Amino acid sequence: MLLQFDEIITPAFIYDEMAILQKLCDLQQIQQCNILYPLKPCEFADILRLMTPFTSGFSVSSLYEATLAKEMLKNDGVIHLTTPGLRPDEIGEISELCDFISFNSLSQWKMYQHKLSSPVKRGLRINPQLSFVEDDRYNPCRKHSKLGVPLRDLREELNNSTLLKNLSGLLLHTNCESSDFNDLLETVKLIDTCIPDVLKEINWLNLGGGYLFDASNNVEALIEAISLLKSKYELDVYFEPGKGIVGDAGYIVASVIDLFKSDNRTIAILDTTVNHMPEVFEYQYKPDVAEESDNGKYKYILAGSSCLAGDLFGEYRFDQPLEIGAQITFLNMGAYTLVKANMFNGINLPSIYAYTLAGKFRLKKSFGYPDFKARYGVEHNACK
Ligand SMILES: Cc1ncc(COP(=O)(O)O)c(C=O)c1O
Incomplete structure (x- = not known):
């Protein structure tokens, strides 16, 4: 974009439609991967409308985001939700709006999964506890993290109960502004080693966001991670970079x-x-x-x-x-x-x-x- 702004009144937020579409087209080149746009980094309606034809849907973190996503997509894409903030008074509406819900904890799963309407695909957010982010304020894998079920806890739950029999998929989101897809490959290899039996049973895996998708990215590592999940487990793979698309x-x-x-x-x-x-x-x-x-x-x-x-x-x-x-x-x-x-x-x-x-x-x-x-x-x- 030419940086000449005579025609605008300041202060102004300007978004470049071509830059957004270019990123989405680049992402579409990654075979066998469904791209979701997570609303949280920027939810301006015309940006969402612009993106809709180039994504498989949106990912959201609250009832209001889910409602906005539905308004934008109509039925033209799927809505994934994960949040630590599910509330009893909102779960009914959320269940009507969303296609995929990844519960953030085992206790959320126990409280709500049986309350979802039947077509909703039930998932869990897992926490592989493999940190790549130095600053704990942005590190989903920090010690005592509130985000996702540690793999060990998932294993124990699976050994001790049939509670997870409705589990259809998993979500992980472990990074922040990374330009290195080797982080993601390492994470996928870790879950391949630790929970292969779970991966065999489920149908989809959402790899979250946290990657910039800029020129320095080693996309081949992302492709390797996706290929592993597809060839060994036949999973539907979702990827939802936010800042990477609009930043x-x-x-x-x-x-x-x-x-x-x-x-x-x-x-x-x-x-x-x-x-x-x-x-x-x-x-x-x-x-x-x-x-x-x-x-x-x-x-x-x-x-x-x-x-x-x-x-x-x-x-x-x-x-x-x-x-x-x-x-x-x-x-x-x-x-x-x-x-x-x-x-x-x-x-x-x-x-x-x-x-x-x-x-x-x-x-x-x-x-x-x-x-x-x-x-x-x-x-x-x-x-x-
Ligand atoms: C589950 C999940 N997916 C995707 C994102 C988007 O992350 P980013 O904008 O860093 O790519 C976030 C950000 O917090 C997230 O929590």
Whole structure:
């Protein structure tokens, strides 16, 4: 996409339709693997509509996501759900909406599997306890993990009861932003060694997401993992990368609204904020900016416009001095940004634009005061 945004009003979230479709087409090249898109990284309806013809369906983590997935797919794809948060008051509706449910724990299985309507395929999320992620905040295989049934516990349950007789498949999701499919191959080899008897009995395996699917990925390792599961166990294999599909297809474009010195550094205040990309603050990382230049002569601390002292993006160099109105483009903002963005401080959300297949910017949605006040009971107080 050409980084020239004269036609848009900032702050803006822009998604590149071609970049999303390109990723999906690349993924479709992987033979014998069903691609699901997990809603959680970005659930903007027009993005979901764009993806629908190129996926086998969507994966979701809650009743609301399942409802949105159904609204988008109609009957044109399957819905997989896994979550640690199943609730007794939602299981009925979830069972009507979803085609596959992978229970997160054996106790969830015992509480709910008999309550599902009969066509729902019942699975379990397993936890192979093979860690690839150093930072425990993103590590599904961390010690005392809340995500999935450890293989040993699954074995014990199988030895001691017939509880799992309705089990039709398994889900695992063990990585985060990995560019190395050897991690996945190693995980598949581990389950092949530890639970071959279970794999023989089931019909499908969902490999989860957590892989970027970028140029550095060794796709042959993914293909080997899938081939092993197909040739030895004849499983239907699902793969659901989220950030890998939308991550680098999204941008946040902001404008400089103030410039001043602070302790010999120049601060550039932007019309965006870390509220629009909360992971920048949550994980304290410095996002990539398209206009920065490693050897640029002009240095600025790019700062958000909320009153939080730490609403900062970092210090960046530019070849030209910044002026009021200059645009700054944050890269790789397609995943986990809009879905986490908030209106803290009463700062409006970014408008959403598509960079269409025809090479045009199209405004898809903008927000305003009605969206801000909607959560605060201004119109009427429902609990009066
Ligand atoms: C079960 C499951 N599938 C897929 C994903 C998508 O992960 P990512 O966006 O890192 O590919 C997640 C993310 O948490 C997940 O929990």
